[in-house]
Amino acid sequence: MLSEKPVGATVREAGPEDAVCGVTPRWVALPETVEEIASVLRACAERGLAVVPAGGGTKLHWGPPPERLDVLLDLCCMNEIVEHAAGDLVVRAQAGVTMDALASALAESGQELALDVPFTEGATIGGTLAAAVAGPRAFRYGTARDLLIGITVVLPDGTVARSGGKVVKNVAGYDLGKLFTGSFGTLGVIAEATFRLHPLPADRRWIVAVVEPPRVSQSGPCQARELAAMLAVAQEEPSAVELDWPHGQGPIWMTVLVEGAAAEDRARALAARMGEVVTGVRDEPPPQWGLIVDDRLLAEVRFPPAALTEVLDAVHYTGFSLRGSAVGGRLWLELWGEDGQAGEEDEERVTGAVAALRDRLEGCGARLVVHATPYESVQRWGRVGALPLMRRVKERFDPGRVMSPGRFVGGI
Amino acid sequence: MLDTLTAALREVLSADSVITDPVRLRTYECDGLTYHRATPGVVVLPATAEQVAAVVRLCVEFAVPFVARGSGTGLSGGALPREDGVLIVTSRMRRVLEVDLPNRRAVVEPGVTNLAITEAVRDQGFYYAPDPSSQQICSIGGNVAENSGGAHCLKYGFTVNHVEACEIVTPDGDLVTLDRMDPGYDLLGAFIGSEGTLGIATKITVRLTPAPESVTTVLAAFENIEQGGRAVSAIIASGIVPAAIEMMDALAIEAAEAAVACDYPRGAGAVLIVELDGPAAEVELQFARLKEICAGAFELRVAADQEERAAIWKGRKSAFAAVGRISPAYIVQDGVVPRTALPRVLAAIDRLSAEHRIRVANVFHAGDGNLHPLVLFDDAEPGAGERAETVSGAIIDLCVEHGGSITGEHGVGVDKARYMPRMFTDDDLDTMQLVRCAFDPRGLSNPGKVFPTPRLCGEVPGVRKGVHPLVESGKAEQF
Numbered sequence: 001m002l003s004e005k006p007v008g009a010t011v012r013e014a015g016p017e018d019a020v021c022g023v024t025p026r027w028v029a030l031p032e033t034v035e036e037i038a039s040v041l042r043a044c045a046e047r048g049l050a051v052v053p054a055g056g057g058t059k060l061h062w063g064p065p066p067e068r069l070d071v072l073l074d075l076c077c078m079n080e081i082v083e084h085a086a087g088d089l090v091v092r093a094q095a096g097v098t099m100d101a102l103a104s105a106l107a108e109s110g111q112e113l114a115l116d117v118p119f120t121e122g123a124t125i126g127g128t129l130a131a132a133v134a135g136p137r138a139f140r141y142g143t144a145r146d147l148l149i150g151i152t153v154v155l156p157d158g159t160v161a162r163s164g165g166k167v168v169k170n171v172a173g174y175d176l177g178k179l180f181t182g183s184f185g186t187l188g189v190i191a192e193a194t195f196r197l198h199p200l201p202a203d204r205r206w207i208v209a210v211v212e213p214p215r216v217s218q219s220g221p222c223q224a225r226e227l228a229a230m231l232a233v234a235q236e237e238p239s240a241v242e243l244d245w246p247h248g249q250g251p252i253w254m255t256v257l258v259e260g261a262a263a264e265d266r267a268r269a270l271a272a273r274m275g276e277v278v279t280g281v282r283d284e285p286p287p288q289w290g291l292i293v294d295d296r297l298l299a300e301v302r303f304p305p306a307a308l309t310e311v312l313d314a315v316h317y318t319g320f321s322l323r324g325s326a327v328g329g330r331l332w333l334e335l336w337g338e339d340g341q342a343g344e345e346d347e348e349r350v351t352g353a354v355a356a357l358r359d360r361l362e363g364c365g366a367r368l369v370v371h372a373t374p375y376e377s378v379q380r381w382g383r384v385g386a387l388p389l390m391r392r393v394k395e396r397f398d399p400g401r402v403m404s405p406g407r408f409v410g411g412i
Numbered sequence: 413m414l415d416t417l418t419a420a421l422r423e424v425l426s427a428d429s430v431i432t433d434p435v436r437l438r439t440y441e442c443d444g445l446t447y448h449r450a451t452p453g454v455v456v457l458p459a460t461a462e463q464v465a466a467v468v469r470l471c472v473e474f475a476v477p478f479v480a481r482g483s484g485t486g487l488s489g490g491a492l493p494r495e496d497g498v499l500i501v502t503s504r505m506r507r508v509l510e511v512d513l514p515n516r517r518a519v520v521e522p523g524v525t526n527l528a529i530t531e532a533v534r535d536q537g538f539y540y541a542p543d544p545s546s547q548q549i550c551s552i553g554g555n556v557a558e559n560s561g562g563a564h565c566l567k568y569g570f571t572v573n574h575v576e577a578c579e580i581v582t583p584d585g586d587l588v589t590l591d592r593m594d595p596g597y598d599l600l601g602a603f604i605g606s607e608g609t610l611g612i613a614t615k616i617t618v619r620l621t622p623a624p625e626s627v628t629t630v631l632a633a634f635e636n637i638e639q640g641g642r643a644v645s646a647i648i649a650s651g652i653v654p655a656a657i658e659m660m661d662a663l664a665i666e667a668a669e670a671a672v673a674c675d676y677p678r679g680a681g682a683v684l685i686v687e688l689d690g691p692a693a694e695v696e697l698q699f700a701r702l703k704e705i706c707a708g709a710f711e712l713r714v715a716a717d718q719e720e721r722a723a724i725w726k727g728r729k730s731a732f733a734a735v736g737r738i739s740p741a742y743i744v745q746d747g748v749v750p751r752t753a754l755p756r757v758l759a760a761i762d763r764l765s766a767e768h769r770i771r772v773a774n775v776f777h778a779g780d781g782n783l784h785p786l787v788l789f790d791d792a793e794p795g796a797g798e799r800a801e802t803v804s805g806a807i808i809d810l811c812v813e814h815g816g817s818i819t820g821e822h823g824v825g826v827d828k829a830r831y832m833p834r835m836f837t838d839d840d841l842d843t844m845q846l847v848r849c850a851f852d853p854r855g856l857s858n859p860g861k862v863f864p865t866p867r868l869c870g871e872v873p874g875v876r877k878g879v880h881p882l883v884e885s886g887k888a889e890q891f
Contacts, residue, residue, distance in 0.1 A: 087645060087752040088781075110651065132598075145601055146573050153843075161843035162836070167748045169570075169780040170817035171559050171605050172824055172835055173862065174844040178572070178601025187597075199651030229514065233537070235625035236691050262693035302593040306514035329593070369595045385594045389582065392850040393597055409596040 002027045002049065002071060008039030010077075018072050020052050021065030025072040032077040034152060034160055034191045041189065042158030044071055044402060051156070052404045053185045055096060055124030059131045062298070062371040063184055064380065067406035073189060075126055081105055082192065083166070090149070090166050092194040095126025111197045114141035118292040118332070126190045131371075132182030136240035136257060136290045139232075139328035141198065144181050150194035151177040153187075156398045160191070168196045179393070185404040186412055187397040201239075201259035205267035206285050209254040209277040213245070214309045215316050222309040224252055227274060228326035231256060232305060234273070236266040242290065245322040247336065248315045254326065255286055293321070295372050297335040297350065303366035305329050310364035318353055333368075347375040358382050384409045414453045414496065417474040421456055421498070424466040429504070431455040440499055443484040443491040444546070448826055452479070452493030459504045461579060461587055461614035468612070469585030471498055477856045480612040482523060482551030486558060487744060488825025490607045490861055500612060502553050508532050509615070516620045517576060522553025522613050526560075529618060538620040541568040544821065545729060556613045559605030561821040563656040563728075564687070566779035568621065570821075572604040579615035583852035587614070602847055607823050608858035610851040626692040627655075628699050629721045632684040632709035633677035637661050637774070639708050640682035641755045644778045646705045647686065648751060652698045657779030658685040658728050661758075664735070664773040664786070665727070671734030674727030677711040684709075684778070685728055731775040732786065739771070739788035741797070743804045746822040747811030751781045757810050761785060764806050768799045772807075782820035783811070809834065824862045832864050845869075 002011055009031040018028050031037045044051050049070035054060055056076075078096035085091070086109040093102060099117045102125065106112050116135020117123045129151075134143040141147065150164030153176060163176035180190055211223040224243065231241045240257040254277070258267040264281075271278045292298060299320070303311050305327055315322050315333065324331030335350065350373075358368040362383060370380045384390075387410045394412045397403075406412075421430050431437060432454055441449045453476075458464045471478045477497035484491055493499040505521035511532055512518065518529055518540070526547040529540040543562035544550055550560070556578060561570045568574075577591040578600060590600035603610050634640040640659050647657065660668065662681050668674050676683050686702060688695045699714075706712055715721035727734075735742050749757045758774065765772045773786040785807055789800035808818050808831050818824070818831045832841060841863060849869035851857070 085750060085752065087649065088750040089648065090750070142569065142573055145598055146569065155843060159839050159843060161840045163840065163844065165815065165817050165835070167750055167781055167816050167820070169561055169565065169748050169777070169782045169820040171561075171570075171821055172817050172819050172828070173832065173841070174606060174847050175559075175572075175602060175604075176843065176847075178598045179847065181601070182596075182598050198653065202651065232516065233622040235622070237624075237694075260690075260694055261697040262691065265693050266691050304515045304517075304593075306512075367593050367595065381595050383594070384596050386588050386590055386599055387596065389588060389599055389851065390597045393599070393847065396846040396850045412596075 002043065002047065007043035009036040014072060020060055020069055020072065021063070023065050023069045025052070025069045027070065028072045028074050030074050030077050034154065037073070037154045037189055037191050038158040038160050040071070040073060041154055041156055045157050045400065048400065048402070050402050050405055052407070053126070053130070053189045055127030056098060056122035058119045058123045059127055059133070062131065063407040065406070066404055075124065078191065084109065085166065086111060088166070089197040090168070090194060091197055092150070092166060092192060093125055094192050095124060095190045097125050099123050099125065099128055106197060107200060110200050112200050113147060113195050114198045115144055115147055116290045118290060120291060125193050129181050129190055129193060130183060130185050134328070134330055136242045136325060138330065139241065139325055140237070140239040145178050147195050148177045148181060148193055149196050151180060151190060152192035153180055153189060154191050155188040156400060156402050164194065166194050184408050186394060186408045188403060201263070202261050203259070203263035204283065205258045205263045206282045207256040207258070207267055207271045207274065208279050208282060208286060209256070209274055210251045210279060211254055211277050213252055213316055214313050222312070223277065224254065224312060224326060225308040227254060227277070228305065228308055230273065231270070232327040234270060236270045238270065241325060241327045243322060243324060243326045243331070244286070245315070248318050248320050248322055252312070253286070255289065292332055292334065294334050294336050296374055298372040299333040299354070299368055299370045301331040301333060301361060301366055301368055303329050303361070303364070307364045307366055311361065311366055314357055314360040318357055347377060350375055351377045354378050381409050413474055413476060417470060417476055417498070418454050420470050420474070421454065421467060424470070425456055425458060425463055429457045429459070431457070440481065440484070440493055440501065443481070443486040443489060445487050445489045445825070445827055448489040448492050450493050450495050452499035453495055453497050455499045455501060457501050457504045461581065464500060464612055464614050465581045465585050465587050467498065467500055468581050468583065471856055472585055472854065475854070475856070477859050479858050480553070480557065480608045482554030483525065483549045485546040485550040486554060486825065487746070487822040488819065488827040490558060490823050490825035490858070491554070492826050494859070502551060505614070513538065513620070517617055518620055519615060519617050520552055522551060522556070522616060524552050526550050526552055526555055533620055537623050539623055540618055541574055541621045542571050545732070552616050552618065553613050556604050556616055557606070557608045558821070558823040563658060563777060566657060566777065567653050567655045572601060574619045575600065575604060575616060576619055577617040578603060578613045580611040580613050582611045583854065583857040607825060607862050609848055609862055611857060624689040626695040627687065627689045627721070628695050629715040629724050630686045630702060630706070631676070631713040631724045632686065632706040633680035633711040634682045634684065634709050636681035637758055638755060640684050641758065641778070643684055643706055643708065644754065645752065647702065648779070650701055650705060652688070652701060654686050654779060655689045656685065656687040657777070659683070659774070659776055659778040660728060660731060661774040663738070663771060664731050664775045667734040667738045667773060668727035668731050670737040672726055672730045674723070674730070676727055685724055728775070732784070735773055735786045735788060739790070741789055741791040743787040743800055745783065745785045745787065745804055745807050746819045747783050747808050747816060748820040749781045749783065749811050749814045749816035751779070753814040753816070754778065754781060757783070757814055760810050761807060764803050768803050770796070770799050770803045772803065777820070780820070781816065783807070826861055829862060829864045832862070
């Protein structure tokens with residue numbers, strides 16, 4: 001159907017390797033320009049075909065399976081860095097540029113997009129925005145939506161729309177960038193993005209510490225929380241405070257990143273204040289710093305920073321491996337199996353554990369979202385505020401429900 | 413219609429919260445942009461979010477437009493009332509509801525002033541980072557509507573980067589909380605900066621920032637503006653992110669001198685105010701580098717204490733009001749250009765100024781390319797106002813041509829709605845309108861602002877011919 005008449009972009013037949021959460025599309029479209037994306041989407045709209053946009057595919061298994069899927073819109077060919085205005089600390093790039101490629105290009109000018117990606121390779125700008133993933137330094141620099149200053153999107157009917165621009169300070173019109181960041185491909189296709197950049201830090205130091213989980217140190221105050229509270233307001237201004245707690249058991253690793261001028265002195269001063277929990281100050285990050293290790297079952301906890309003790313306590317003994325920010329209120333939970341296999345965990349047990357965990361977390365003002373799960377009975381979203389308004393936004397942008405249908409909160 | 417609505421409003425609000433006296437209504441006829449005026453049909457002063465919701469529901473019932481207003485300091489006419497509508501003023505919603513230091517947050521009502529938040533937490537070593545010049549009186553609700561910035565947003569960002577959650581009254585009259593922690597679309601991000609067109613914020617959770625360990629404020633005087641501009645580029649290129657970089661040209665300095673005797677170095681063609689903040693060790697290294705970069709300055713002053721810092725800022729902060737000393741009337745612009753385009757744009761403004769015989773004083777947030785040219789004219793001189801308007805509009809065109817924006821922090825409001833098509837295509841504006849229609853299908857929430865000629869929600873894009881049938885039949889109004 002799609003191949004019967006020209007759609008203005010390269011299209012190939014899809015195979016099982018193109019499946020999204022087990023749903024195989026009929027075609028894969030490979031647009032190379034914004035206009036080609038528009039042309040493909042118009043063609044799909046005319047034919048009533050459902051579309052899922054894809055970048056590097058690192059997070060394509062996140063979210064529920066699409067209700068229907070005809071065309072996978074693969075943005076791999078949209079891989080041009082359109083403009084890097086180094087003097088303005090701004091970059092504009094197409095959605096298919098990988099975060100790695102962007103980082104290499106920017107590093108040549110001593111700059112960076114201060115947005116950590118939890119994958120070693122392949123993740124693209126478009127996918128990173130669509131999934132709104134945040135890394136360790138979000139505490140200092142904000143998340144994707146805070147660094148995005150302009151966006152070009154293509155709506156399901158082929159309309160190309162821009163908002164923002166290439167200056168950081170800009171309040172003209174609605175900020176469509178905020179709306180599309182974290183929209184998981186359900187409103188349209190992110191085609192290009194413009195970001196504010198930061199100078200690469202002159203220096204970096206990582207303070208590594210080991211703390212006891214709250215239940216173990218019941219008698220005294222929660223070490224992790226006490227330290228996090230101190231670090232969050234410390235005048236040495238750390239950029240990140242990461243926790244790493246394999247299987248939610250044993251001691252918790254805490255790593256503090258100090259960046260910029262005088263990083264060594266500042267890190268030493270902080271380490272002294274942290275006390276005997278510190279095992280060293282290093283000039284390399286610990287292994288797998290800020291990375292997701294195994295996301296076959298991946299959940300994200302967002303919480304008010306002061307609820308850290310309750311969050312750790314809720315995760316203790318659940319078997320989930322925890323990593324994420326102690327000060328930024330965002331953590332990943334992963335279910336690691338033995339030797340890399342999801343292993344003996346059975347669906348019923350995981351479903352129950354997630355439900356029980358969510359109850360406890362919502363009880364202390366936190367939220368639990370399951371991004372990826374091999375088990376359909378696991379409840380993904382939990383409480384969603386303002387859902388009726390979100391549905392109305394979806395209806396306006398995608399009245400035909402052709403963009404990633406069923407992939408988002410409330411069945412959007 | 414308004415009479416019936418007013419009677420209904422009196423049923424949900426106390427008697428002194430509904431204003432219909434023509435003299436008192438006039439108090440609210442404009443915001444900080446005084447040349448747009450309209451006397452509101454009725455003014456209400458709700459004390460609670462529930463009352464705001466009740467008022468909005470009545471507006472929906474009677475199909476009457478409503479406009480929210482905080483302190484009325486806006487500079488784009490965003491709070492310009494409607495003669496046929498209700499003005500909802502938040503000045504009685506002034507409680508700081510909660511200061512939550514462990515979570516570095518405060519929960520406040522929309523009428524709380526920007527500075528009051530900082531004052532509530534300063535003793536504990538915190539502050540609220542966005543600092544618009546009007547921070548002593550502007551309300552946080554207005555800041556949310558406008559996504560306000562300030563001199564220090566170069567390093568710290570805008571209102572949208574410092575708000576964690578908002579309880580809003582939707583244009584349907586529902587109380588809804590938009591929270592950054594919630595899964596789903598970032599409606600909070602879309603709401604902030606929507607200039608009152610997507611609803612009214614009734615409770616705002618802001619993030620508090622720990623006060624930096626060290627602050628160094630430097631005033632550098634240059635012989636001309638080109639030298640100052642080069643210093644700005646060199647600072648940015650050196651990898652320093654100062655908290656603020658401000659610049660004033662000779663005419664702006666002259667005005668500030670006349671108004672507040674700020675005692676800036678004599679003979680300066682441009683002054684640069686650079687503020688560095690952060691960990692003491694970092695600021696010290698950056699300051700050393702800054703001194704090298706500003707070697708071309710003929711005078712460099714460093715504030716030794718809070719008092720001297722205030723003295724350096726005094727001239728800059730008074731600049732807008734000060735031009736009144738050297739000109740009977742003026743227009744403030746708020747364009748933005750990429751930093752690197754500053755020299756070219758300033759030269760072009762010079763040419764415009766000479767060509768139209770209109771003086772332009774330049775005051776700007778140089779670090780982020782946000783220009784505030786003060787276009788000076790004598791309103792008693794025939795044709796001067798028109799020439800000033802021409803220059804002002806041409807400056808906006810310059811900003812757009814150089815890849816910038818028509819507004820960096822003042823907002824579009826009613827003042828710049830007509831400039832929006834210079835920056836955005838019809839498709840861009842129609843797409844933004846989809847958000848509007850999702851929140852406010854009836855078009856009752858602050859109509860006539862931001863967008864030049866919005867379509868009715870439900871209308872198919874295309875060329876509009878004649879009067880819309882719904883408008884003709886009296887079932888809908890074209891705002």
